Amino acid sequence: MSVFAKAKASRSRSLKSILGGVAMVGVSALVLSGCAAPAEEDTAEDTGTRQDLTLKIGTALPVTGSLAFLGPPEIAGVGLAAEQINAADLGIQIEVTYGDSGDADNKAYATEVPRLLSDGVSAIIGAASSGVSKLFIDDVTGAGVIQFSPANTSADFTTWDDNGLYWRTAPSDILQGEVLGNLIAEDGNETLGIIYLNDSYGTGLTEFTTEAFEGAGGEVVAAASFNAGDASFDAQISEVTAANPDAIAIIAFDETKTIVPGLSSFAKDKLYFVDGNLADYSADFAAGTLTGAKGTLPGLDTAELGTFTDDLQAFVAANGEPALKDYSYAAESYDAVILLALAALEANSVEGADIAEKLQEVSGGSGDGEKYTNFAEAAQAILDGDTVDYDGNSGPITFDENGDPTEATVGIFQYLEDNTYERIAN
The missing domain is CATH 3.40.50.2300 (Response regulator)
Structure with a gap:
């Protein structure tokens, strides 16, 4: 079984199946309201105590369509981050449900995004295409779910009415x-x-x-x-x-x-x-x-990324997938998952709005956090009550109030x- 096919995520698709573009299970008549992640009800503000968190995220990245060549590195970035977060065992586990964004022509997102929302995700990683993201951003953020793109670059998203729930690691x-x-x-x-x-x-x-x-x-x-x-x-x-x-x-x-x-x-x-x-x-x-x-x-x-590219190649090999031909937006995808996990830890919550409130902070965009470049050290600092400033494989990031990285x-x-x-x- 693929590392993506977690026991608790029975609807998650394996790395092999999502990269292979297998036929999707149809979903009909889904009600999108109330589709935010199920409450792990007590938050830090409610109890003053910390709880073990399970953060469910989905991906709407291109498996099919005109940007399908970007899918493998992006999906691998998400999977590697989830694997490392789970291995760290520092109060949060990630469950990933993989989906296909397709493109504006084949419209795979029209079936996949409702499926992800019905699965109770707190955040969706994607789309890669700005044009495709515009076709479902209102559905995602309107459901109280974070949309986090590793590759959207359209300047329009800076001022989008997204309830503070749209973020990206790619620069405008x-x-x-x-x-x-x-x-x-x-x-x-x-x-x-x-x-x-x-x-x-x-x-x-x-x-x-x-x-x-x-x-x-x-x-x-x-x-x-x-x-x-x-x-x-x-x-x-x-x-x-x-x-x-x-x-x-x-x-x-x-x-x-x-x-x-x-x-x-x-x-x-x-x-x-x-x-x-x-x-x-x-x-x-x-x-x-x-x-x-x-x-x-x-x-x-990539010469500045240390073992990151080697880790990506080892990850896809372990899942029976071909070696990556390039690493376009792999780092941005990886960092998106790390930042979501750190923000959830900081919020002591897996509710989309609670996580979103902490994303700027953990990126170093507010406060005086200490710099960390890996999840385990940053997570431990949060558990110890410190403020962190995560600098990732895609760069310093440093979100502004619009969810845009200010350094790239x-x-x-x-x-x-x-x-x-x-x-x-x-």
């Missing part, structure tokens, strides 16, 4: 757009064309990239959008290449596999990718297709001859 696209726009300008490009997905992620990142590039003296000469589910991109490619830009930025997801071949006559080292499509294309394109192309991705350099790193990557990529700068 304001930062990534600034890095990308400046990178393209610093590479000596004076004009830029953009092909982008017409959703909150694509339009937002296009806006912030444009602002940065033009602020650096460049000019965006063409910007062509496409919709989720589109299969042909000839019109967008023609519009952008007709403007004869020095560089082209592709702000997309899996559609990139269709867009790139249409740009075969464009200089490879003048293509720029983003977090949504910075992927291993070694099995998709002929060698040399992307040599020299660049891209941006939030997160620390965006890496710059370059593609090699085999269509894999390597980090070249922060």
Whole structure:
């Protein structure tokens, strides 16, 4: 049995089944009201005593759809964090119910999110796509459940009316757009064309990239959008290449596999990718297709993460899964679970609202907590009555009052001859 299939979580799916994208059990006529985690009724405020907590979380991460390549590292990050928290045995145990967010086209979330809520989770990790998160955020936060995304970057979430229940470990696209726009300008490009997905992620990142590039003296000469589910991109490619830009930025997801071949006559080292499509294309394109192309991705350099990547690989291997090809948003997913567990310990409660009230504190966003970089030491400090400031594998985090991280790193990557990529700068 997978480590994810806990004895007390009979409806949880194993790592093998969720990564394999098995058929989902249908759920009908679910009543979403009152779906917050069942009360472990006494809180610290009620009794002054500490209790053993069982925190139920769900995942709505992409197993299917245009962002499915991000699913394995994100799901592994969640599972590894839960395993380590449970092994620490410091007053809290995690039960995970795994689910598929899908995308805006296949709408897997429409069945999965109600299933997770009916299972009594206190928090849902996901979605990866900002556009998908917008389709269920009101259902989740309206049910008193925390929605915690490791990869949402749309600036819209900063001011979303979420009852203080939406949080994310990924930085806003304001930062990534600034890095990308400046990178393209610093590479000596004076004009830029953009092909982008017409959703909150694509339009937002296009806006912030444009602002940065033009602020650096460049000019965006063409910007062509496409919709989720589109299969042909000839019109967008023609519009952008007709403007004869020095560089082209592709702000997309899996559609990139269709867009790139249409740009075969464009200089490879003048293509720029983003977090949504910075992927291993070694099995998709002929060698040399992307040599020299660049891209941006939030997160620390894996060289700075110590044993974290080794631990992830050992974790998926122990569950009979293929080795991870990359680690996109794995650290952010891992940290989301750690922060939820620390906040629950601090609140001495598994109620969504109680946990949310402590998330900023345990991230170091309020108070004068002492810094900790692993769960066991931070949890013990909380049990000892101290205030903690968790700095994770994704960075210092340090939430503001809107649930946004105030400190983040965006890496710059370059593609090699085999269509894999390597980090070249922060």
